[in-house]
Every structure is written in structure tokens, then in C-alpha cells.
Amino acid sequence: MTSTGLRRDELAAFLRTRRAxxxxxxxxxxxxxxxxxxxxxxxxxxQLAGMSIDYYIRLEQGRGPHPSRQVLAALARALxxxxxxxxxxxxxxxxxxxxxxxxxxxVSPGLQHLIDAMAETPAYLVDASYQVLAWNxxxxxxxxxxxxxxxxxxxxxxxxxxxxxxxxxxxxxxMVRFVRTSVADLRAAYGRYPNDPSIRQLVxxxxxxSPRFARLWAEHDVAERHPIIKRVPHPELGxxxxxxxxxxxxxxxxxxxxxxxxxxxxxxxxxxxxxxxVAA
Numbered sequence: 001m002t003s004t005g006l007r008r009d010e011l012a013a014f015l016r017t018r019r020a021x022x023x024x025x026x027x028x029x030x031x032x033x034x035x036x037x038x039x040x041x042x043x044x045x046x047q048l049a050g051m052s053i054d055y056y057i058r059l060e061q062g063r064g065p066h067p068s069r070q071v072l073a074a075l076a077r078a079l080x081x082x083x084x085x086x087x088x089x090x091x092x093x094x095x096x097x098x099x100x101x102x103x104x105x106x107v108s109p110g111l112q113h114l115i116d117a118m119a120e121t122p123a124y125l126v127d128a129s130y131q132v133l134a135w136n137x138x139x140x141x142x143x144x145x146x147x148x149x150x151x152x153x154x155x156x157x158x159x160x161x162x163x164x165x166x167x168x169x170x171x172x173x174x175m176v177r178f179v180r181t182s183v184a185d186l187r188a189a190y191g192r193y194p195n196d197p198s199i200r201q202l203v204x205x206x207x208x209x210s211p212r213f214a215r216l217w218a219e220h221d222v223a224e225r226h227p228i229i230k231r232v233p234h235p236e237l238g239x240x241x242x243x244x245x246x247x248x249x250x251x252x253x254x255x256x257x258x259x260x261x262x263x264x265x266x267x268x269x270x271x272x273x274x275x276x277x278v279a280a
Contacts, residue, residue, distance in 0.1 A: 006094040012062035014092060018079040019045050019060075026080065048078035067093055082106075084251075102196035103128035103189065104252040111249065111256070120268075122259040122276045125249075128189035129199045130157045130182065133254070137278045138271065141236070142259065155202060157182055161210040170212075174228045178244070183213065184221040191222070192253070230259070235268045 005142065019090040022038035024031050029044060035081055040048075046056040058064035067075075071224040072093055083104060087097035104126050115123050115136045122142055124135035132146055140146070166262050169175050190199055206213040227245040234240050238262075247256040262269035 006066050007092045008064075010092040011067075012060050014089065015045075015060050015075070015079075018081065018085070022080065027078070028085075045075075045078055046195060049074040067096070069095055069119075073098070090121065098107040100193065100253075102193050102198065103131075104250065104254065105131065105133055107134045108252070111254075115256070119279065120271050122271070124257055126156060126255050126257060128193065128253045129155065129196070130255075131155050131198070139259075141234070141274065142232075149177060157186055158202060158206070161206050161213045165210070165212055165275065170244065172231070174230065178228045178230075180216055180221070183216040187220070188222045188250075237274065239265045240270060241265070242267050 007254055019042070020037070022040050024040060024044070026244045027040070027048060042060065046053040049056070051074065055064065059067065062072050072090055072095060076089055081089060083100060084239045090097040107125060112134055115134055118136055120138070122136065122138040124139045124143060125133045127133055131151070132143065135142060135143065135146060160182070163169060190203060193199055203217070207217060227243050230242055231238045242259045242261040245260050247258065249256060253271060261271055
């Protein structure tokens with residue numbers, strides 16, 4: 001469905017700049033002979049997008065026909081556009097941007113720097129399905145060193161429902177509330193990304209292996225997570241108490257999870273001592 005008119009000049013300029021920034025190696029092409037200009041050649045973009053070179057040249061010159069949604073999707077793939085760039089491409093072409101097919105799993109440099117800079121606070125980043133994408137050194141003392149774990153095994157909801165159903169953690173009201181809102185948040189993601197195979201696989205797996213998850217899923221709650229107080233008998237640091245705060249990252253639909261102790265508390269002192277030790 002067309003949302004606004006085709007802006008040929010903006011579309012042409014955008015295609016030229018996106019083409020110029022790419023190196024052949026980034027799209028699996030050989031560097032070849034010396035190039036007179038940076039970036040890919042028009043012929044290479046046309047080849048990657050599966051269209052004629054003449055058609056693509058006319059688009060870059062602002063005189064081509066109205067590109068179809070299929071052509072725009074092919075150009076987005078060929079030019080390795082980000083989610084925001086893809087949406088912009090569709091808009092300047094007079095089309096409504098397609099809905100995202102799945103949660104964003106790209107970690108921006110800014111978020112990675114923020115996580116690393118939180119030297120005295122355990123922090124990790126998850127996508128909308130609660131797949132852990134990035135973490136700092138203190139977080140490894142709570143979620144383990146995930147660099148040694150396959151990406152498929154880095155899902156916090158999967159970890160939670162693999163615990164014994166009669167474990168002591170299920171008697172903790174705060175923990176149960178946290179889990180309940182996690183499942184509700186997952187259901188919201190399930191609705192936003194109906195075509196994402198990883199979310200479908202996760203839900204199908206847990207419905208078949210965890211009666212507790214199945215009961216919570218059947219309640220059809222849809223909600224976002226809120227902070228809770230966690231009390232953890234840590235095997236190395238002793239008893240800890242901190243607020244587990246979930247910070248939403250709207251541009252990527254991700255969540256930054258932090259463990260925030262009360263200022264001046266024994267837990268803050270334990271976190272600070274741990275930070276000094278890992279930095280030594």
C-alpha cells in the first residue's frame with residue numbers, strides 16, 4: 001500500500017550513497033582491479049539484487065519506474081541496509097515499510113560501550129525473545145561465561161523453565177512475578193514477530209517440556225517487565241540483594257538488564273570488590 005508519493009531524487013541519492021559505502025568483500029565479491037571510485041559498481045548491485053543493470057541505473061538517475069516492494073526488498077538485501085535504512089528506503093519509494101520479520105540481534109557499539117562501562121554493575125542485553133546478546137564481566141558471575149555457550153543456549157526464559165518444577169526458587173513470590181511477566185513479555189514478542197522461527201521454536205519447545213510454562217502461556221497475559229528485588233545466595237559472594245531493573249531499548253526492541261544494589265549496602269560492597277578483582 002502506498003503511504004506517500006515516490007520521491008525519485010531522494011531515492012536516487014540514497015541508493016548512490018549506500019552503494020558507495022560498501023566494499024566488495026562485505027558482499028562476497030572479489031576486489032578485482034583497482035577501482036576509480038569507492039564502493040560497489042552499479043553492475044554489482046544490480047547483480048546482487050537480481051535486476052538488470054539498465055533498470056538499476058535509471059533508479060540511481062532518478063528516472064526509473066516506480067519500484068515494486070519486491071524490488072525494494074532485493075535492494076535492501078543487496079546493499080546490506082539496517083532496519084532503519086530499510087524503512088527509509090521504502091518510505092522514499094512511496095511504500096509503507098514492511099514489518100520486521102524477527103527481533104533485532106544487532107548490538108550497537110554505543111550499547112556495548114555502555115555495558116562495558118558499568119564496571120560495578122552486572123549487566124547484559126537481551127533481544128525481544130530474551131536471547132542474551134551481550135554482557136559485561138560482572139554478569140558472568142550470575143549468568144555464566146556465555147562465550148563458551150552456543151547462541152541457541154543463551155536464552156534466559158529457556159534457562160528458567162529448565163529448572164526443577166519443585167525447586168525452592170518457585171516459592172519466592174518476587175521470582176514468580178518476574179517469571180510471569182517474562183512470559184507475558186514473550187507473548188507480546190510472539191505477536192509482534194509471528195514469522196520469526198526462533199520464537200516459535202522456543203514457545204513450542206517449552207509448551208512440550210514445561211507444564212508451568214504451559215499454564216502461564218495459557219493465561220494469555222500480555223505485559224512488559226517491571227523491576228523486582230532479587231535475593232540470591234551466591235556461592236562465592238554470599239547472600240546478595242539487589243533490584244533487577246529492565247531498561248527498554250525502543251529502537252531495537254531490546255532490553256538491558258541490570259542488577260542494581262542499594263547504595264551503601266553489603267551487596268554494593270560485594271559488587272565493588274568483585275569489580276576490583278576482575279580488573280586486576
